[in-house]
Amino acid sequence: MADQHANISTTVQNDDERSEPLLVVEDFAVRFHTRRGLVRAVDGVSFELHKGKTLGIVGESGCGKTVLSRSIMGLLHDPKVERSGRVLFEGRDVTHLGRRQGRSIRGTEMAMVFQDPMTSLNPVMKVGRQLTEGMKAHLGLTPTQRVESAVRLLRSVGIPSPERRMEQYPFELSGGMRQRVTIAIAMACNPKLLLADEPTTALDVTIQAQILNLLDVEKRDRNMGMILVTHDLGVVAGRTEEIVVMYAGQIVERAPTAELFNAIRHPYTEALLRSIPKLDEPSGTPLAAIGGRPPALHAIPPGCRFAPRCPYAQRRCFEDAPPLTSDASVSAAHTFACWYPVGVEIRPTGGPAVEPAVGPSAGTSARPTVEAVAR
């Protein structure tokens, strides 16, 4: 166990973090055997997360972010699902845990908040019962203790008159309230890691910020590690220490949040950022959508997976897959998988280069900053 951990810390590129990471994901891959072939939903993903930090996983639908978070939780144990690589939780390999061990980790060590609070609560069970259910299984408290602690939890997530709410059914609560309840349920057994899979996507814009703030507060109070999965760079901009951008099952760019927004390298990240509508644009400005669709994950073409949609793609991009590298002169922590990264003038002139459809954002003054996109 100990030398296993020593191995990991040598591969860790994060220099300013000397403590043991809470979660290490190493070359992790999830593949599904389907009738149409092998679907590579997650393909060679590596990252790590420290206690009290938040990692943002960003990407469009179908990029593998949900599969990634669910398989970290061990929710995809199925003979049809093939997994490789390692997930280390506090130095312990949790990739191939047995059924009982997995169950003892879920809820107590790791917890999850889901996208849609309308469907992630059992419609026929009272809120209080759903809250105490996990405590009953994991903590072994007496019924009175469970109720007391449930009331405390509900109050801490900002639900007024929690005693009354305990006796209500989910349909009697609003969307924001329900998401607060699911957060309270996730917190019930004091997890060390919280995975929030698009926790605000199904909510009103006005409620989104409240829920994100609540997650932030809970994370800080409990010194948890948190993984915030979203398709919206704006959500993760002000609330994460590090961001991982995924595309077609792979990490295309990974950097500390501030560095990422200072110097976006990957054209996909740039395109994601562009697709956020901004308030200061004149009305009628067309939304910058990313043309085309991600590649089908059962028939991935050679070369860079983003190349067919990339405005800067060259011939090389369609032939060789770019590795995840860093620009050592700028920052070792900022890695990206691109032959012709944005903002670096190494584009070959001449040759059968495809002319960019959209002008590259060469002017740094026009580049959106963390403050500008943060919600």
Place this chain on the structure above:
Amino acid sequence: MLQQSELPVDANAADLVVAAFEAPDPVSSSRRSWWRMIPVAMCCLWLLLVIVGALFASRLPIQSPSAVKPIERLRGPSWKHWFGTDNLGRDLFARSVYGARVSLTVGVVSVVIGLVIGGAVGIVAGYLRGRTDEFISWVVDVLLSFPSLVLLIALVAYRGSGLTNICLALGFLGIPIYARLARAHAMTIGGEEFVLAARASGAGKLRILWREIMPNVLPTLSAYGLVSMSLAIVVEGSLSFLGLSVSVPTPSWGGLIAGGQSFIRQTPTWIILPSVVLCLTVLSLNVIGERLRRRFEVGSGG
């Protein structure tokens, strides 16, 4: 009561307002459709009447169902004998009231047997899938492919007639139907996010089956249970008619109808009135069951 000052600072007004708007308004919706409730209300009333009659038959001020009065034999309806009398002069109204006991017992017990066993098996198959599901579905298909009346008569012929055996036989016949229904619903519910959420909080298979799947399948199953209760009552009636149900002196609806057939020319009411009672009961169960079924279908979507 919680004091207002105890509320957290960010007890957001927006959430409260949204909650207030989302809450269903019972007054306006009931006003809009109260007239549609009339048939259902009447059915409930009838069922209540039948149930009370069956439960308290011995305490009600009605005549004895077994008192033989040869002088008053084969009478039509009158103030003294509401449904008339049979060929032994027994009061047919009293016999109908006591007959409800047999019918209701058969209906309730057979449905409970089918619902509990079939429901459990179906939920397990629908949630666990895989080999378990294949095996259970295979057994269910085999059971369903038997012609039920033949199987029923064979069971009764083998085990003998009598209330217990009829209940067991009808309950057994219901098992595959409930299993199918429960399996289909458990499959849908097993894919819902709250089941995933339960797994994410460390719930095992048993706890998910019992706490998450079963409570969500139960409303649909019990709505169907009401409908199939009426079927059980009809089948019991048919078996009584064939002389395969309860033994002769005990009154049952099917037995009353069967007994009346030889005297249909003299006293047609002997057959007609118990038939009407049977019909109304079956109709009521169907209407209420159907109503509940539709309600739960809509409810599960929202």
